[in-house]
Amino acid sequence: MAKKFNQKKGNIFVFLEILSCEGGIQSYVRDIFQAYQDITNSAKPDDSFLELDILLLRDGKDCENPYQSKSLNFYYFKSQSIWLGRLKLATTLLWFLIKKRPQQVFCGHINLAPLVQILCVPLGIPYTVLTYGKEVWKPLPNKYQQALKQATKILTISRYSRDRCCESNHLDPQKFQLLPCMVDGDKFIPGVKPIDLIERYNLQGTKVLMTVARLWSGDPYKGVDVTIRALPAILQFFPEVKYLVIGRGDDQPRLAKLAQDLGVGEKVVFAGFVPTEDLVKHYQVADAYVMPSQEGFGIVYLEAMACGVPVLSGDADGSAEPLQDGRLGWRVPHRNPEAVANACIEILKGEDKRCDGQWLREESLKIFGKVAFTERVRQL
Template identity: 65%
Template sequence: MTQRNSLKEPSPAIAAAPYLFIFLEIFAREGGIQSYVKDIFRSYSELTDVPKADVFLLRDGQDCSNPFATRFFRFRYLRTKSPRLGRIRLAVALLVYLVQHRPQRVFCGHVNLAPLVQWLCRPLGIPYTVLTYGKEVWTTLPKRDREALHHADQIWTISRYSRDRACEANGLNPNKVKFLPCVVNGDYFTPGAKSEALLKQYDLVDHKVLMTVARLWSGDIYKGVDVTIRALPAIAQVFPEVKYLVIGRGDDQPRLAQLAKDLGVEDQVVFAGFVPTEALVEHYRLADAYVMPSQEGFGIVYLEAMACGVPVLSGDADGSADPLQDGKLGWQVPHRNPEAVAHACIEMLKGCEQVNGELSDRRCDGAWLREQAIALFGRDALTHKLHHLLQSSL
């Protein structure tokens, strides 16, 4: 509690000048980046020793629902019918703002906006930070984008993996990259009993349930749903009652369904389709293990599962190393290896069985998993990390 209260003590050094945040869009659509930025806004609102911030939104309009239009933020919506006109409008608005207000720092919310921020901030001597998320910086970028990253005072990203991929692809100095990870809402994602209604709906009564939440798009096969389906025959030899609940939708579902049929496990794979966020927690609670041998920039779904007390499996060469703490909190396997997935799933399901009143593997201890996930990646953790980054950027 003492540490929390320390965030409320005024700091004239930080409050000396305003901050400006610039994003493509936050409220007009849902997505991983949008959710991440909303978490940052929420954490910023927890701090009273930071200045009120101005926020420019290129593609959002005033008709967007915005719960953050409070004393902490002043929003400027720049959406236009023409994307080109919107860019011009943003450039003019940003130039006028920078000249008139000389903010202490500009936070650029997407690499696509970084060249404009560099072009206007550098002549005025205004430092800027570029926020990155994942795949948008994992490959070699156009020259102007690379230069904007090189000239940034700081780059924030979500995981060690994203840092390493971005630095290798674009020749960046890793010492310039700071971490602001994704977080989980521990007040929403909580343990609980399996819903009898959902068990009956999906025909999961008396079954061991593996689960994945993922987009089923043909361009996203890296999520590993097909790998898990290929692992099912071997898992079923040990746990005949196993079923695989797949939550998500996309154009790859017919291929995945046919794969299950070809392998003779079509009765063990349940495609639930799209599940809205407000119903997701009850679906996590159905799972005996969360399985997604993927290549993620971070993998917020692993935290959501752990916060619900569900053990997790991920790939072994991606950003999930952070939420899984390099295997301390879950199983990591080669992401395209069905044999490794099968072996790990069998370990997970056995580990969840009690021997002499105790779990055989601590990574299956739901209460401990939740405690670790919230301590390391809960919203309070993000607030403290953001506070530290803002102080270090002075």
């Protein structure tokens, strides 16, 4: 009688860095790890969930890692020499491919895709490339385009990000699968306006518009300047409005000068950097979340809505997903101060169903909450 062959092949993930820095893609991948842990923790002993080997190029063993477990094995390749780190990662990946013959390799960044392609294709091992946003929105050099074209699948967060990547790099949209971002409804919750923040930012008796964004001069698409330009028109209807801007960067002096030049300097509050764990209280102090931007998705819109805060976004980007094509919020031309002003005035009047905080929270969590995200990961 033939010996029964063990069919439980694992998967391999290859990333630049996940644990040593903060950012949208890092948060997204950590959510994937958490979902996978939840799936394996709830599995029956005989369920054949796959073991994951996770290779990290720029993270070191000294990084705090809450995801290490019996189903998630992490390998670190941080080195003072960039090329030495890449060589160690490449040789380890090749050894794993030959020894373990994984079911699939997930490449966590376009910059690693050519390496994954070179090693996987000759061995007949399928690979998926994870894309997040603007890193694939422009025409890529040929070696990156070829790595995407030879991938079995391309994973991305929104229709918008998929379409821009396809248009710029001549890719087949059928190759893409969507895994939208998620929001933790246990962490982001509605609440009364925190008194300490009202006092800290001098917001007594005000209506608060809020944006969370990096204030970088080379990355002005978040629309903070557009919202500042919209303030004079908003103040005609709601003179008590203040605009709370959370984030830091070298563009802040320009934005502050713009506010002064428009006569609304005292109405704009630059809060600077706010730790992730303090963001919930800041959402709770807001009457509207305003970011007329160009996003690949826009997790901040989900965070605001989970806190019961109405939202405004741009109308030609990935925010169509979290705002459900405008059903849950206002989508306006992202460089149009007049459109931003008109939408903010509507929001502050509070007469639209999209201002119902409890409804906003329920509808956003229904599609983008932890349960829905975990089920998508299970299916993938």
